[in-house]
Amino acid sequence: MAEFLLHVNGAPLHVNAPADESLLSVLRNRLHLTGPKYGCGEGQCGACTVLLDGEATRSCLVAVGSVANAKIVTIEGLEQNGKLSAVQQAFLDEGAFQCGYCTSGMILSATSLLQRTHKPTEQQIVEAMDGNLCRCGTYPRIVAAIQRAAQSMPAKGASR
Amino acid sequence: MSLHDQSSPEFARGSYHEASRSVQLDRRDFLKVLGGGVLVCLTPTSAWTQESGRTFGGHELPKDVSAWLHIAAVGKVTVFTGKVEVGQNIRTSLAQQVAEELRVPFDSITMVMGDTDLTPWDMGTFGSRTTPTMGPQLRTMAAAARETLVQMAAQRWQVDAATLTAADGKVTDSKQSRSLTYGELTRGEKLVKIVSSEERLTPVTDWKIAGTAVPKVGGRDFVTGAHKFPSDMVLPEMRFGAVLRPDGFNATLASLDTSAAEKLHGVQVVRDGDFVGVVAPDAYTAQHALSAIQAKWNVPAQPSNEGLYEYLKNNPESSGEESPQHVAGSVTQAIASADLQLENQYTVAYIAHAPLEPRAAVATWADGRLTVWTGTQRPFGVRDELVQAFHLPAAQVRVIHPDMGSGYGGKHTGEAAIEAARLSKAAGKPVKVIWTRQEEFTWAYLRPAGLIEIKAGARRDGTLVAWEHHNYNSGPAAIGTPYDVANQIIQYHPARSPLRQGSYRGLAATANHFARESHMDALAHAAGLDPLAFRLKNISDTRLRAVLQAAAEKFGWGREKSTPGRGFGMACGTDKGGYIATCAEVGIDPASRKVRIRRIVEAWESGAIVNPDGLRNQVMGAIVQSIGGALFEQILFANGRILNPHFAQYRLPRFSDVPRIEVVLLERKDIPSAGAGETGIVGLAPAVANAIFAATGTRLRSMPMAPLHKEQHASSAQFHS
Numbered sequence: 001m002a003e004f005l006l007h008v009n010g011a012p013l014h015v016n017a018p019a020d021e022s023l024l025s026v027l028r029n030r031l032h033l034t035g036p037k038y039g040c041g042e043g044q045c046g047a048c049t050v051l052l053d054g055e056a057t058r059s060c061l062v063a064v065g066s067v068a069n070a071k072i073v074t075i076e077g078l079e080q081n082g083k084l085s086a087v088q089q090a091f092l093d094e095g096a097f098q099c100g101y102c103t104s105g106m107i108l109s110a111t112s113l114l115q116r117t118h119k120p121t122e123q124q125i126v127e128a129m130d131g132n133l134c135r136c137g138t139y140p141r142i143v144a145a146i147q148r149a150a151q152s153m154p155a156k157g158a159s160r
Numbered sequence: 161m162s163l164h165d166q167s168s169p170e171f172a173r174g175s176y177h178e179a180s181r182s183v184q185l186d187r188r189d190f191l192k193v194l195g196g197g198v199l200v201c202l203t204p205t206s207a208w209t210q211e212s213g214r215t216f217g218g219h220e221l222p223k224d225v226s227a228w229l230h231i232a233a234v235g236k237v238t239v240f241t242g243k244v245e246v247g248q249n250i251r252t253s254l255a256q257q258v259a260e261e262l263r264v265p266f267d268s269i270t271m272v273m274g275d276t277d278l279t280p281w282d283m284g285t286f287g288s289r290t291t292p293t294m295g296p297q298l299r300t301m302a303a304a305a306r307e308t309l310v311q312m313a314a315q316r317w318q319v320d321a322a323t324l325t326a327a328d329g330k331v332t333d334s335k336q337s338r339s340l341t342y343g344e345l346t347r348g349e350k351l352v353k354i355v356s357s358e359e360r361l362t363p364v365t366d367w368k369i370a371g372t373a374v375p376k377v378g379g380r381d382f383v384t385g386a387h388k389f390p391s392d393m394v395l396p397e398m399r400f401g402a403v404l405r406p407d408g409f410n411a412t413l414a415s416l417d418t419s420a421a422e423k424l425h426g427v428q429v430v431r432d433g434d435f436v437g438v439v440a441p442d443a444y445t446a447q448h449a450l451s452a453i454q455a456k457w458n459v460p461a462q463p464s465n466e467g468l469y470e471y472l473k474n475n476p477e478s479s480g481e482e483s484p485q486h487v488a489g490s491v492t493q494a495i496a497s498a499d500l501q502l503e504n505q506y507t508v509a510y511i512a513h514a515p516l517e518p519r520a521a522v523a524t525w526a527d528g529r530l531t532v533w534t535g536t537q538r539p540f541g542v543r544d545e546l547v548q549a550f551h552l553p554a555a556q557v558r559v560i561h562p563d564m565g566s567g568y569g570g571k572h573t574g575e576a577a578i579e580a581a582r583l584s585k586a587a588g589k590p591v592k593v594i595w596t597r598q599e600e601f602t603w604a605y606l607r608p609a610g611l612i613e614i615k616a617g618a619r620r621d622g623t624l625v626a627w628e629h630h631n632y633n634s635g636p637a638a639i640g641t642p643y644d645v646a647n648q649i650i651q652y653h654p655a656r657s658p659l660r661q662g663s664y665r666g667l668a669a670t671a672n673h674f675a676r677e678s679h680m681d682a683l684a685h686a687a688g689l690d691p692l693a694f695r696l697k698n699i700s701d702t703r704l705r706a707v708l709q710a711a712a713e714k715f716g717w718g719r720e721k722s723t724p725g726r727g728f729g730m731a732c733g734t735d736k737g738g739y740i741a742t743c744a745e746v747g748i749d750p751a752s753r754k755v756r757i758r759r760i761v762e763a764w765e766s767g768a769i770v771n772p773d774g775l776r777n778q779v780m781g782a783i784v785q786s787i788g789g790a791l792f793e794q795i796l797f798a799n800g801r802i803l804n805p806h807f808a809q810y811r812l813p814r815f816s817d818v819p820r821i822e823v824v825l826l827e828r829k830d831i832p833s834a835g836a837g838e839t840g841i842v843g844l845a846p847a848v849a850n851a852i853f854a855a856t857g858t859r860l861r862s863m864p865m866a867p868l869h870k871e872q873h874a875s876s877a878q879f880h881s
Binding site: 017018021022025028029030032033034035036037038039040041042044045047074075076078079084088089091092095097098099100101102103104107125126127129130131132133134135136137138139140141142143 | 246247248249375376379380381382383384385386387388389391392394400442443444514515516517518563564565566568594596597773777778780781782783784785806807808812813814815816818821
């Protein structure tokens, strides 16, 4: 056990955890941020995706000891002053979910994609999102939601 | 940190004695909690209608109530049903139907679902039963509630109820230009009305809220992460549990050393016969403790994938003679005299449901009473499992279902609930258990594998004359042919499955459609007929004809001929009141024999549409899910072990596997709504198999058709003839 200072959703948070505990486990079980989900623990499904310095990252594969200096954003950190991010709003508008378990990982992967590539082609969306599983099979709606979000975001300096 | 040896505890003896003081909110307390207002209960037996109008006090509600609805003094409507929301959108579609009949705004309705203390008993959420059964029941109840409110207004105003109208949460007397909100009418009342299913319902053609694309209830909570799934539940003082798994199925514990685990800070090892679990202060330590346990297991020799289908055929569940489900005419004679005869075998592999949220439960004991939050399609079934496991009266167990990360037929059982309850009981604290992905692949149950043998005969002109269909192990769902055939033998042969198997979205309808529709395609080719024309020649069911023609038209069937690189195929069928036709286009690289599904058109009809957006989402999702079982999903096993219990080895459909998909919804407002969560899954596999044949001349008769090799992880799958 060691104490770590994490920067999560814009706030400094102190947490006691073994250095090799996964960031996912720390977020969910020690910081009560349950938006990131466990799906496989092996980086294969993307349900645990968070942003690490803006990059979509599988939090199940990252040890908490390695992220002390990084800025971590979970699904709980996207909404600003009660306003959904463009990607969140687009998922809602497209109804791009069924059970919703994959949704937080999908939204963060999409957020990361749109920060890198403001107007992705369909092929770029498919490639960027291929590591995120939706067992309910809502992929076509998720692609539509990402395209909608891209349309609604300012052309330059797109933020979350 | 002591080893709690519970090797002969209450589980074995059935003598659970603990000072138990019920803290259950019983039905009457529950009504008190609801406060004043009007409570309407629905029972299928009309005898209870005589009992209507009683007050709450001392009133015993009938045992066979299937749902109830409460209108509070502020006009807020709460509906209670034992069904559960798992992504199929019934929280929304059921509320729409209540709003419609009750004449209230949609957002005044709250659905309380799948809580064994608060909702009436329900068998479970499966078999596409919610829409055709619970839908009309809730509509009946809401219509009765509306009539009650109109009567109350008529009494208050001393006018004829027939002169009043109910709309937008109010009863209006237009002659006198006055109205009362439902809240004003129910204030101060404590009325119980028990109704049977005899109310007049609003015709579908008059629907204003039902039948529209109301967005999913609670949608915002799914995009903000606020929604609490079963695995997200947290209780004060909660500990984390994990369970030691055997090395293989049917294994027995040979030796056990838990000393290293017990030395870990805060860890408690719980043993009960061959059940070994740990309880720890945090999830990390629980897994750490589990891996510190040294256990040796005796695993008996068991069957493997090799020779599975012969095994299923040669190991019937019962030793006696089985009789066919359906016999008509004489298949033997008809085949002997048919111009065309065709006989073949088809197989489907075991596949996993792989819900993205694995089994999860949080259990807590208080005063001998057990409460468990868990993800399950059968909250009352899981309550019964807990009652049995702990020898408790049913009233001492409460199961609560937070809307879960889906199930697809795979979460009928309460394994995690029982494990969490066992560990919680031993620890004296609430305990959470979440299965790992490997546990979910290994210790849940699978869609049955199966062997299907079909023998068919047709005349030269394409008229089907004989059909014999035998299904070994996979199941009887949709085993009957929807085609007009005078001579038939249809038989399902249950087998002793070497792996644990159970329900799956669509059950065996996928396997039976795969075999039947592949065989129909082969017959069409043998007769030299177009597959569409051949099917239409043998279908008199107008609903099936309609979806087939709609799909063919949207797809542009017959506009282009298949080539070695590009094939077109179709399939159709019906199950659980849903009618489906699927057209597929596949692309094939002739050199590598890699296949890719390029386009799917699926026409769907299931009577009146309750929510077109939700319906479209279900059908689309079923199509996408079916890609996996059609092309690459299969459980590999040997000697009691699953060989590919990880997503890296068991590929699920991903973004890159998804073709262009067009869903054509046909509506029959004159036909009651059928459930739509399952049958959309049955058409893709045979349509793709038939498209591959059209392109290559190779008939693939085994699902999955293009199994991935371990090193493959590409978006296109290779098939081997």
